Amino acid sequence: MTVYLDIVASGVLTGLVYGLMALGLSVIFGVVRVVNFAHGELTVAAMYMAWVMAGSLGVDPILTLPLIAAALFAIGYALQRHLVEPFIGRPEHEQFMLLLAVSIIVLNGLLLVFGPDARHVAVDYAYDSFELGPMLLDTVRVYAAAAAMVLALGLYLFFRFTDLGTAIRACADNLLGAQVVGLDVRRLYALTFGLGCALVGASGTLMVLMRDATPILAVQLTLLAFIVVIIGGLGSMAGALVGGVLIGVSEALAGFLLMPSLKSLFSYGLLILVLLLRPEGLMGRRA
Amino acid sequence: MTYRLRSSRRALLQGAAAAGLAAGLPLGAARAQGPALKIGVILPRSGYLAQAGQSCQRGVDIAPQVLSDLGHRVEVVSVDFESNVDLARTQAEKLIADGANVLVGAFDSGGTSAIAQVCEQKAVPLVINVAAAPQITEQGFKYVFRNFPTSVMLVRNGLSLMKEMFKATNVTPKSGIFIHANDTFGQANRGAIDRLFPTLDMPFKLVDAIAYDPRAQDLSVEVTKCKASGADFVIVTTRAGDAIRLIREMVKQRYEPKGIVSPGSPGMYDQEFYDGLGGYSDYTITNLPWPNFNAPITKRLGEAFAKRFPQARFGVDAFNVGFTFEAMLVAADAAKRAGSRDSRAIAEALRSTDIADHVMTGGTISFDAKGQNNNIASATVQNLKKTPTVVLPREAAQAKPVFPMPGWRGRQA
Numbered sequence: 001m002t003v004y005l006d007i008v009a010s011g012v013l014t015g016l017v018y019g020l021m022a023l024g025l026s027v028i029f030g031v032v033r034v035v036n037f038a039h040g041e042l043t044v045a046a047m048y049m050a051w052v053m054a055g056s057l058g059v060d061p062i063l064t065l066p067l068i069a070a071a072l073f074a075i076g077y078a079l080q081r082h083l084v085e086p087f088i089g090r091p092e093h094e095q096f097m098l099l100l101a102v103s104i105i106v107l108n109g110l111l112l113v114f115g116p117d118a119r120h121v122a123v124d125y126a127y128d129s130f131e132l133g134p135m136l137l138d139t140v141r142v143y144a145a146a147a148a149m150v151l152a153l154g155l156y157l158f159f160r161f162t163d164l165g166t167a168i169r170a171c172a173d174n175l176l177g178a179q180v181v182g183l184d185v186r187r188l189y190a191l192t193f194g195l196g197c198a199l200v201g202a203s204g205t206l207m208v209l210m211r212d213a214t215p216i217l218a219v220q221l222t223l224l225a226f227i228v229v230i231i232g233g234l235g236s237m238a239g240a241l242v243g244g245v246l247i248g249v250s251e252a253l254a255g256f257l258l259m260p261s262l263k264s265l266f267s268y269g270l271l272i273l274v275l276l277l278r279p280e281g282l283m284g285r286r287a
Numbered sequence: 288m289t290y291r292l293r294s295s296r297r298a299l300l301q302g303a304a305a306a307g308l309a310a311g312l313p314l315g316a317a318r319a320q321g322p323a324l325k326i327g328v329i330l331p332r333s334g335y336l337a338q339a340g341q342s343c344q345r346g347v348d349i350a351p352q353v354l355s356d357l358g359h360r361v362e363v364v365s366v367d368f369e370s371n372v373d374l375a376r377t378q379a380e381k382l383i384a385d386g387a388n389v390l391v392g393a394f395d396s397g398g399t400s401a402i403a404q405v406c407e408q409k410a411v412p413l414v415i416n417v418a419a420a421p422q423i424t425e426q427g428f429k430y431v432f433r434n435f436p437t438s439v440m441l442v443r444n445g446l447s448l449m450k451e452m453f454k455a456t457n458v459t460p461k462s463g464i465f466i467h468a469n470d471t472f473g474q475a476n477r478g479a480i481d482r483l484f485p486t487l488d489m490p491f492k493l494v495d496a497i498a499y500d501p502r503a504q505d506l507s508v509e510v511t512k513c514k515a516s517g518a519d520f521v522i523v524t525t526r527a528g529d530a531i532r533l534i535r536e537m538v539k540q541r542y543e544p545k546g547i548v549s550p551g552s553p554g555m556y557d558q559e560f561y562d563g564l565g566g567y568s569d570y571t572i573t574n575l576p577w578p579n580f581n582a583p584i585t586k587r588l589g590e591a592f593a594k595r596f597p598q599a600r601f602g603v604d605a606f607n608v609g610f611t612f613e614a615m616l617v618a619a620d621a622a623k624r625a626g627s628r629d630s631r632a633i634a635e636a637l638r639s640t641d642i643a644d645h646v647m648t649g650g651t652i653s654f655d656a657k658g659q660n661n662n663i664a665s666a667t668v669q670n671l672k673k674t675p676t677v678v679l680p681r682e683a684a685q686a687k688p689v690f691p692m693p694g695w696r697g698r699q700a
Contacts, residue, residue: 003514003515006540007511010511116334117334118528120528122700127700128539129539138507138539210505212504212528216502217504252507255512256508256515260497260500260508261500263508
């Protein structure tokens with residue numbers, strides 16, 4: 001029984017970080033209605049930033065998280081303002097090609113600068129575990145999951161209780177109404193894209209505690225984020241977190257009960273099941 | 288990325304003269320040779336096998352000078368296949384198109400299989416440095432020569448050495464679990480374990496076998512599964528980074544088996560393993576062929592290595608450097624005996640290879656009808672003070688085996 005508790009706890013902790021990563025994708029799509037296909041590449045770029053700062057300054061990635069999130073916010077803001085903005089309202093396949101091109105450029109840039117080898121960030125608590133009754137919780141995962149929860153809560157409070165957050169929600173709910181009341185939609189879109197990328201930066205920084213940074217991870221992370229948001233419901237913040245936890249736990253249990261190399265297969269199986277039974281996702285709104 | 292190593296005529300003659308004096312070879316013999324043998328070397332110098340590929344490459348880098356000292360002229364063209372089997376095939380075709388007389392590589396069984404097919408089609412010999420999947424020399428290829436054990440040989444030697452260790456330490460585990468990378472090499476080892484374990488009268492039972500993706504970044508579930516099995520002995524077939532992740536998870540989950548032993552896979556004797564795990568790397572064991580450090584040629588190779596790579600440790604790189612150098616020595620020796628750079632003539636000469644003075648432990652280097660060298664021995668190499676140390680067989684031991692291994696508590700990364 002303890003084994004199963006350990007596995008489920010580990011899956012939940014990992015899933016929360018997955019959820020935070022997918023949250024960035026969900027926020028951008030929910031407001032701007034553009035799917036960021038460079039999501040995984042930007043996550044890996046954040047992982048490399050954390051690796052460089054840990055290596056050169058000796059600073060724990062959790063402490064560099066605000067700085068990296070701010071850098072990614074600036075990148076996201078600029079990306080939306082100068083590159084994505086002209087494509088708003090254009091056919092979806094054109095948006096897809098644009099962001100695919102961005103992803104290819106980022107990926108090859110990372111390969112050029114860092115090479116294809118995996119880079120590991122060593123922290124003092126890398127080998128530590130917390131004891132919780134009979135359970136053992138990996139310290140790295142606990143810290144990463146706690147940070148993910150704090151960020152998700154912060155995001156919720158921002159959207160719920162600030163004027164800016166309310167304005168962004170207004171753009172998402174009724175674009176025409178938002179324009180009629182005089183909201184600066186272009187600026188709000190850029191802020192949202194920046195916010196989504198900041199979440200990507202934060203999740204990448206936390207991810208580097210659990211996984212080695214390598215460019216080939218980018219495609220896997222993009223796919224993972226898509227699976228999470230489709231299962232949770234595209235555009236739903238709570239759905240992204242629920243989807244992340246669901247994937248984290250199901251992968252862990254499938255790996256234990258079936259075969260570890262079948263973990264991914266189980267995620268895709270779950271995705272197909274949700275698409276068949278509830279295409280809008282577990283917490284998505286019906287069109 | 289491609290780069291070439293060439294020796295100038297003057298340097299070559301100086302080297303030949305020095306070698307003639309040092310090795311007792313007649314100077315005239317070295318001077319009378321024709322153009323240099325062009326060896327194309329394919330290794331995974333980047334990607335998930337990068338660490339091992341770069342370690343092998345260090346053997347390539349020092350080989351021209353050492354071979355020159357032995358009276359062989361070689362020109363080396365090195366390419367990287369980025370741990371990507373498809374690229375290995377393309378790189379092999381390109382090397383042959385660029386005029387390589389013989390190919391050497393490729394550390395990885397998957398990549399080597401792809402290169403072997405190209406070499407067979409083009410009638411250019413491939414001398415394998417490291418790759419254990421049995422099927423590579425079981426397909427009737429005429430141009431493939433392997434100076435490395437098959438996984439069956441590795442596992443047979445590895446399991447026998449485990450029994451020897453239990454006997455030497457008077458400690459025998461009750462049950463074992465086999466966890467392996469799910470790639471060509473890992474599957475070959477799995478096949479060998481399945482086949483050999485029941486026939487070798489092993490003193491413990493094998494409770495399970497777990498396959499994992501060698502590129503997997505998270506091995507927590509795999510380790511949980513090992514721990515839940517109750518096994519007190521772990522047999523592993525790892526690659527590089529996954530070996531680190533496996534041990535790291537064992538420490539976190541406080542899984543304390545009596546021993547962690549590999550029947551000949553890379554990972555646990557690599558510098559990356561020592562750098563990544565520090566004190567946690569100690570007491571893990573790999574049963575594999577190891578250099579004979581008393582052999583004059585090994586000493587010469589070690590000196591060249593120390594001169595060229597003062598920051599690296601020959602004792603750690605010796606496996607990869609040794610086998611890679613030997614593959615190049617085998618190719619150069621065949622070309623010299625053939626008196627030609629023609630690939631077919633070299634292949635013919637490779638079939639009658641008989642090299643007594645070489646780097647790795649074992650008998651003479653020679654090939655059977657399938658192109659396999661069957662004379663390679665294994666040793667038990669245990670990490671002690673972050674250094675691979677021979678602990679068995681007794682006659683070659685540098686220290687006594689430590690088994691069961693001490694717990695994780697009290698160690699530091």
